[in-house]
Structure formats: C-alpha cells, structure tokens
Amino acid sequence: MHARHLPASTLVAALFATGLAAHAMEPLPAKVPVPADNPITASKVELGKELYFDPRLSVDGTVSCNSCHNVMAGGTDNRPVSVGVGGKKGSRSAPTVWNSAYLTAQFWDGRAPTLEEQAKGPILNPVEMGMPSADVVVARIKGIPGYAEEFKSVFGGKDPVTYDNIAKAIATYERTLVTRNSPFDRYMHGDKHALSAQAQRGMKLVEQIGCTACHMGPNFAGPTALPMGQGFYQKFPLNTDNDYVKKYHLEDDLGRYQVTKNDNDKHMWRVPTWRNVALNAPYFHNGSVPTLDEAVRVMARTQLNTTLTDAQVADIVTFLNSLTGEFPKQTLPRLPATTGSSPVADK
C-alpha cells in the first residue's frame, strides 16, 4: 500500500506519530532540494532563464513558460485558466512557479515527480505551447546558434542540446525562484513584531480549525519529509453538502484520478502552497473563486465542515498575506538571437 493512497488525514496522523511532522509551520529551509544529476551552476541558471522566457519554445513563437507562470508577478497569470497558442484554453489554473522547488510532486495532480519532468509537459501540450514533438523542440533550439553554444558550455558532450537538458536548465532556473523573508518567516526566526496581532490570530486559527493538517511544512503544501516524487494529496471537495460545490464547479474535474485511473484518486489534488497566495487570485484548480476571503470560506466549509465568521475570515486572510515573501532581484535575460531567419513559421 502506498502512502499516497491513504487519506491525507491518516497520513498526517502517521507522520505526527513518527515525529516527521513535528513542526506544522516552518520557515523556508536555506537550501532547495537539488537532484544529484542536475547540480545548480550559474551558467545553467542563466540558460534556464533564457529558455523560461523564450516564446520560441512554443509552436508559433507566442507563449513562453513565463506567459502562464509569470515570475514578475506571483508566479501565475492571474487568470482562471491559462491561454496557450492560438488562444486555446486549458482546464486548470496555472500553479505558481515560485517556491515550486520545495514541492515533492508537480502539477495539480502531481503527475510529474520533479521540476525537470514538469518542464517537459507544457511545451508539448497542444493547448499550451503546442510543439508537435520533443525532436522539433530540440531542432529549433539547435538552430539558434547562441543556444547551441550555451548548451555546449553548460552540459558539454557531443550532443548537448537534448530535450532532457532543456528541461534540466529550466528546472535549475526555477530552483532559484524562492521567496524568503516573508513576515511569517521573520516571525518564525524570532522577530515577534513581524506579524500583527490580527495575523497572529489568523495563524492560530488555521491550526485550531485544521487547515494546517494539509497546509503544513515550509511551503504550506505538505510535510517536508516526503521523498521527491511522493506527492501529498487531499480530497477536494471533501464535504459536498454545501452550495459552494455546485456554484464553483468543484467536482467537475476528477483530479489525480485522470492520471492513475484509481478510484481512490477521484477528486484527489496535490495540496497547493500558501506562499504568495495573496498574489495569486483566482483560486483552486479551476480558478473559479475570484477572491482570497471567499477561497478561505469555501475551504473551511468543504474541507473542515466549518462556517467561519467574517472576523475569522479576515484574520486568516491577514495571516495568508504575511506569507508573501521577498522576490529576489533578477536581470532580464538576453535571448540568443534568431540570426537571419525566423525559426518560427507563420501559418
């Protein structure tokens, strides 16, 4: 039996019992997890940043990773669902790229175990970046002389421009996208004035009513102790006896079931991060809820069978705002030039 098939509450109880989840709320660790086969180097970060911002990774040269996961904002596009090539729309709201390095599984349904695997998805998704195959992506990137040189310098070897290496570079850049030093982190590091009385009330409340059974750990997205690739899932909506479920179409998408076809995974979702959540309206996998206070009400009712007072909602929202961190300064990348002819055909 795999732990991920247990209800999250059972898993949490087990983790607490083993001491793995002794601290429900934690500041961000100083270092992000890094796979052994993809160490972070400065030149790889720079290459990854270029690829992340390069719309030439999409079939018609209009959509980059950053189009939907905007690092200049909270790491999303602030839309209910994203718009890909040709104005096509996906069915789920773009999750934030910020602090995604700390997640133990990627995508709303956790179907990618690593940032590397995640990066390979949207490029080939017909409603996102729409490239027809990994080979076409590789051929296009190889055809841009600046990229060919950079890949050689970063990865070495005879054939450095591969789809795997494209994903490795992008993932490496993403591992630098960490927002530290939020008021919450400063508070946890001993600055007791970093949180207002209201934020502190909200902080207590999310523990008391049970939000942090799932929104725990440094990213408020599950326990730290899970190995990379092991997602932390919860059923949503858990209680369906309320108007929110219909109003916000919360049961339309079967969630992780779409990946595993296991009945136990129906409506199971990777617990999303709370960090910078105040910047990333609209909310939930379908982006159906436009405001954070409504999202708090919905979650309390559907997951914890709790109806919050307006004052409680305000306290929790104030606490959630304290999870907005500092965004590291970055330089704009320079995209290697399209020399002489455009690699992007117009149709």
Place this chain on the structure above:
Amino acid sequence: MHARHLPASTLVAALFATGLAAHAMEPLPAKVPVPADNPITASKVELGKELYFDPRLSVDGTVSCNSCHNVMAGGTDNRPVSVGVGGKKGSRSAPTVWNSAYLTAQFWDGRAPTLEEQAKGPILNPVEMGMPSADVVVARIKGIPGYAEEFKSVFGGKDPVTYDNIAKAIATYERTLVTRNSPFDRYMHGDKHALSAQAQRGMKLVEQIGCTACHMGPNFAGPTALPMGQGFYQKFPLNTDNDYVKKYHLEDDLGRYQVTKNDNDKHMWRVPTWRNVALNAPYFHNGSVPTLDEAVRVMARTQLNTTLTDAQVADIVTFLNSLTGEFPKQTLPRLPATTGSSPVADK
C-alpha cells in the same frame, strides 16, 4: 507644401544642400530626445517598465507591450506579423522598440508623432491588446493598488492614473532602450579595428549604391534634423518591374496612404532603422522576407535598381551585423499585485 510629401530623394538632396545631412552615418547621440512635458525620472522609468511588461493592459490578460516588442530579444517578436489577444493577427510586422526614441515618427506609416502617442495605439487595437476603451484601461490600472500608489508618487496631482500618464510612463521606459557601442559606433569613435575589412567594404558599398540616401543618421532611419513628429518616408517598392514585388506581396499594403488618404502617400513607409537589424528577421512591413541577405537583394533591386553579386550581399550583411549594439542590463520588473481578485475577466 509639407516636406513629408516630397519624394525622399528630393528631401535628402535639399537636406544635403542645407548641410543638415552632412554626416550620412553617425554614432548614436549621447542623449535621446525627451519631450518637455515628460521628463525622464528613475521612478517613471520603473513604472513604465512595469506597464510595458504587464499583460493586464490587454483585455484578457495575455498580451503585454513586450509580447510583440520583446526587449529580451532585438525588440520584436521575430514573426511575420504579431499575434494579439484571442490569437488575432495584425497585418504588419512589429517594429523594434530598441532605439525607437530616436525616430521622429512612430509606426510603419508614421501615424504617431511621439512614443507617447504610439503607446496609446496597440492597447486599444482590437487585434493587438484589445481593450475596449481608454476608460476601461484606466479603471483597471486604478484598481491595482500598487499602481495607484506609484502613479501618485510619479505624477502627483489629484487624479494621476490617466491614459496620458500611462502612455507617458511607457514612453519614458522606452527612451532608456538604447543599444550603444556597436562595432560600428566604436569604429566611428575611432577604433579602426572595430570593423573587419569585409564590414568596411559593406559600409562603403551601402553609401556607393545609395542605401544611405534613406538609411542615414544615427539610427539609419532618416536625418537627425527632422523635428519630432516629422516622419522620413520613402516609397517602397519604388521599382516594380521585378519578381520580388509579387513574390513578397510588396504592393498589397498602401502604407501611409491608409492614414492620410493622400494619393502621394501610396506605398510610402517610414524608413526603418538598421540598428540590430540582424536580430529582427523576418523583414519588411509585412515580414515577408525571412533572411537578411534576401532583404538586401530585394532592397537593392526595388529601391536602387541594382542587382548585387553574392559577394556584395555578404559584405553588406556583414556591415549590417556590425550595427548590433550592446543591450543595457535591466532588472526584471515586479508587477504590482492583483490583490484578492483578478481584474481580468475570463470569457
């Protein structure tokens, strides 16, 4: 009679006669022209940069100024024609934003006299950013608290968020987008090793065959002495007795005539810059020519009735590559947050 209605060749002869165009080729002046009513300040540049990169200036939150005029690249989208909201396509290729501060008229047809006026166009163009009205733009920006504060700090007054001020901020950022210190500029400043022998041959050739009758001045886009708002136009194609005209659909668009409805303006175009031209394939107002060498052949034949040898084309292309300048380092802007609810409605 307005000078802009004269054929460019007549105008050039007149300018040479008055000494206004004594130097056909010039390095970029140290300072960009700045309108008296819109002085450059650091905070206005930063605000303008945020707006320039902000897709919330488009109706569905998917297209920013930078989507088509990509400052991370050569200032264009490297596409034949740009793609706006809903996958809609325009009819002309995006001109580069780099060094546009030195142009005395904006757009391919020169219909905007200033960068401020230019900035107001695409936001409301239904096939570009698609906002329904200036009022809707202003209301959306006002609704983003961070912007409201910044406009107050930058522009002051009782009602600082106006469409005029949005355009002023964007234009101010664009005035910082100057690429200095190209090999050509270094050569003109005395470094005789900055250009290869081949580039120097190309440089002589473009004067000898007559390219620099129009591609003159520091931006290779017309004489410096023209007052702001006074565009420098040339008919294109001038000679229509060749296969290129049909092959590349060079006569399909009536150019400036579409603005003035004056028969003399049929197929008149603002002379585009040569700076960074090697980065900005495909070429011409309709983006019909994919490579720089072919663009050189077409121009020589249609404008100067000259058929170049392959060696001559290679020399000219090498010179044109020497006009790729240094791109100033910039920090990524932080876009003011959408707090609690998205201002961009999904349809």
